[in-house]
Amino acid sequence: MDEKLIEVVNLKQHFRLGKNNIVKAVDGISFDIYRGETLGLVGESGCGKSTTGRTIIRLYQATEGQVLYEGENVHGRKNRSALKKFNRKMQMIFQDPYASLNPRMKVGDIIAEGIDIHGLAKNREERTAKVHELLNKVGLHRDYAGRYPHEASGGQRQRIGIARALAVDPEFIIADEPISALDVSIQAQIVNLMKKLQRENNLTYLFIAHDLSMVKYISDRIGVMYYGKLVELAPADELYNNPLHPYTRSLLSAIPVPDPDAERARRRKLYDPTIHQYTVLEQPQMHEVTPGHFVYCSERELEQYNSGRAIARANG
């Protein structure tokens, strides 16, 4: 479990919108993804989660920083065949089940797109067989191959999107809010499907979501983003039990609790970024507080967090 599959090093993605208007969608984030794990990435809308995922998979050229896949720089200069190799290893599942399937293509052709591009089937029969196998894998009847996307429901469309990604036999899948556009009852089905596929195909996931409630079930580790920065990264349980960054605490306080009494007592904490009061001299950065638990803070805050933990330990 501790083989690094992906290393993101000081990744930046700045969009220039005008002369003096630069959006720093991702502003210097670093993290590793281990083979076989699910890394959850959460944060409010517009904090740069999608941009992070899209830059990792090279849909956007990084402004600065590196993405290493098995130690190899993804953004470096590549020839065509090396690029194609990467294309097969990394795939993406998208948020909007309506915008992510071409309305003019049959489901079978949508799923087979990767097979066609990479020449993975020798003839039509093999192609059809592969499509049927993929449909079966994601829990859809093979008849879907001959239909158009608009005949499928949101959940079924998301399954088709998953099948399309699986067609090239990837190792790593970026799932960009794959369930947030779906009905709650369907969300669980898709999450279960993704877990099943992870076991069967030994997949590694980067699972993006905007709230913490579903992520905690699927993720081994969770990263929390706030305005282009990663503010906390920890194993899922650790993040739930010992959140350190005030923004993480605020996100956690937003999750409804299944117990009615506790739910009534739940108070939503709001995050106020001015409480840090970073001085000009302080350079907040990622600090490892306990093994595997990173938080973005200044030296001063680090001491506070450490002493807070010491007190908690003494009391507990």
Add this chain to the structure above:
Amino acid sequence: MEPMLQDKFKLAGIKHQDADNVSRSGLSFWQDVMTRFYKNKLAMIGLVLLIGLVFMAIFGPHMTGHDYRTNNLSQKNLAPSAEHWFGTDDLGRDVFTRTWEGARISLLIGVSAALIDLLIGVIWGGIAAYRGGRTDEVMMRFADVLYGVPYLLLAILFMVVLGQSLTTMILAMTITGWINMARIVRGEVLSLKNREYILAARTLGAGMSRIMRKHLIPNTMGPILVTMTLTVPTAIFTESFLSYLGLGLSPPLASWGTMASDGLPAIKYYPWRLFFPAAFICLTIFAFNVIGDGLRDALDPKLRK
């Protein structure tokens, strides 16, 4: 974590896979569009009219045995009769034959203008939108400037410099005509190029040409088709207008525009010489417009049930 997930979520209804067995054959997108189009009465009237007009343009000139260009001064300005269905003009030519000869030319001008607009507009707008940034800015600014030049001035310039001919007429029609198409294609491609299915194709490793062929072109077909259908009547009308100003085709070539402009001075005494070409200009423009509107409605996904 896994067992927790299992008992947190229970499958409430039927198994997913069984739910799909109510299989029906899938309608293709275009089948869908055509069904909706056929339900549109006005558009169907337009279509029938258009088919009739094209049929007459092909066979009409040979129906009466009269020639469109032979003068017969003993038979000038005759009223419609069994011999000359639409009457004759001031040189004794059969107006019926000339009307359908004119239909050929008017339709030819309209369709060629639409095709040229299509070619230039799709390439121009497509490249501008897909490239984006500076390329887009320069290309579209050029189009804006051209659009700002008074059209009539350009058309007159063309006619004077290149001489009055069918080709010049079509060229004059398209100097600024393609801009509309380019703008529409650009808008479509802009909204499509960051659509998630195109991103998905890119992550799968699809190249520029595959994205164009499989994704961009099929998905912009609709608006392009509508724009084309609406370009044809504009071109036909413009031709008539230019002919009316004396900038049109030279005799004995007949177009609806030249016939109408020849017929106008005699409107008091020989009204049929103006009436027939004018009526067919109106009918054709009407037919194309309702077909275009019908297509637009049929293609609108919001009307999809």
